[in-house]
Amino acid sequence: MGLRRRVADLWQPWQTGHALLAIPLGLIIAITVVDVLLPGDIHLGPLLIVAPAITPWLAGPWLTGLVGALAVAAQAIIAVLRDPDELFSTNHQVQIAALALLSLVIVLFSRQRERRIRQLAQVRSVSEATQRVVLPPLPHRMGPLRIASAYRAADDEALIGGDLYAATRAGNGARLLIGDVRGKGMTAISDASVIMGSFRDAAHRSATLADLAVSLEESMCRHLAEHAPHSEADELYEQFVTVLMLDIPDEDPVAQMINCGHPPPLLLHKHHVTALYPRHTEPPLGMCDLPRTGLVVDPFTFEGEDTLLLYTDGIIEARSSDGSFYPLAERVAQWTDSGPEALLHHIRSDLIAHVGGQLNDDAAAVAIQCSPRFAPGHQLKRWSTSPTHPTRATDQPAGPGRRTHHRRVPEARRAGRPPV
Structure with a gap:
């Protein structure tokens, strides 16, 4: 033998x-x-x-x-x-x-x-195997949504890191999550697995997006309490997770978002790219000593042929050889007609070229494209934000000489009544 x-x-x-x-x-x-x-x-x-x-x-x-x-x-x-x-x-x-x-x-x-x-x-x-358990690939189709995801760890030999994303069906819609754990290594992977496991369990039980965020916060705080620092030097190290949560219904053009310290998503609509900034920025999950004033849910219009791009700061903070950050919103404007898979392929290739081949941080991105939900001839309106509802979306980060565009959901639709 x-x-x-x-x-x-x-x-x-x-x-x-x-x-x-x-x-x-x-x-x-x-x-x-x-x-x-x-x-x-x-x-x-x-x-x-x-x-x-x-x-x-x-x-x-x-x-x-x-x-x-x-x-x-x-x-x-x-x-x-x-x-x-x-x-x-x-x-x-x-x-x-x-x-x-x-x-x-x-x-x-x-x-x-x-x-x-x-x-x-x-x-x-x-x-x-660990990657498939902690960070399983997202489904390509979920109701009326087409989804594509991409992940690249900072270490060439690593397959997973501190970035995370997830998507699941909940009722008559889809709930999605993208996050970024502070730090790297096994500690970051452990924190990411806690958030992912809590999301998979709570996404189906939580009636609202705010309830889901509360469940994730409680899970993270319990996890951190069980792994409390054992020395005074360790107390200087804070662990937290920036998270963006979405609730996208199947039959309604109004989606909801809660942003806990995460970079704002980009909305691609008819050759325009807008950043969806929240009305109130929540602190990241895991900062258990900070009092929360109440989670604010931000509605926004997400209709047929729109594409929503979620990403982590490893993309927008990637530097070129001359020290310039990667201009994600500017580059994405060239590929607004691309499908989710093609869009992430363009971003990945362009990002690697920008940094010269090696990322210094984990980077993750999720592209979500909405299929038409309504019969032909049914036109949806877009509304601009009034001063009392300062949810804003900008083509580029606000600053001198930058033009800011706003959108809001009308009071009638937010109250559950059909628009006039």
Whole structure:
């Protein structure tokens, strides 16, 4: 059984890597032929060690040992073809012994390398399983919504970090969440898993979006209390999660939003990009010592063919080589006609080009496109915000010379009555 397994281990890499193995085998043949043809005072035999030295990058330890044995045999062939008596000379005996010893060392190195590769593959499979549990992929369709999501961890070898998103059906609509945990590493992943688990459980039980936010806050505070700092130095470290929650009904063009310290979402409507700022910014979840004055639900119009882009600060705070931030709203304006998947593909490619290939923070984004809910000919109106309802949406962050656009939901619709 052991011999059969060894033969299988030898045959499998030979099937997959025989084309690349032509390189060390070709080197052995070339060095042997040239060394035999050269004058007697020129010896190229020591160069045969190059063949087994490069084999671990092309194959496993068994094939590396095979190439090493062929190199030793080639050294002996060189000695015989030059002069049969030289095979037993001290010079050739030392060369053959040194070549055999170095080949053995290379085989041991290749075996250790293969072991490390298997360990890395096992760790990566565990990481992928953890990602599917903590951060499962969002469904592509949810009622009238088309959804696409993208995640990129700051560490190239990591698959998950402190950013999170989730979506689920709740009644006659969909509820979505995107968040960003302060910090990195296992602590951030632990906090993210608490929020995700609480969302999956409470999204179906909470009657309103405000109730859902309260449930998430209670879960986070309980989690932090159970993992209270054990030293005075740890007390300086605060753990919290910025969260944006959405409630999008199937048959109503008015969606609801609660923003707890998270970057405002971008609404793409007919070649225009607007940022949906909340009327009142709530503190992030987990800041349990801060009194809350009451969660404010912000309604906004989200109708057929609109696209809503949710994102974390790892995108808008990504810097280029000259230190400039990534202008998300400006870049997205070029792709307002794109579907959710294409939109995130454009953002991902453009973002990587902006930073030069490496992000310094985790980055996540979710694109939600609304399918038409109403019969043809039914026109929905858009309203501008009055001073008493300062929910604002801007093309770019407010500042000197920036024009601000506002929208609001009319009192009749907010009260449940049809608009006049």
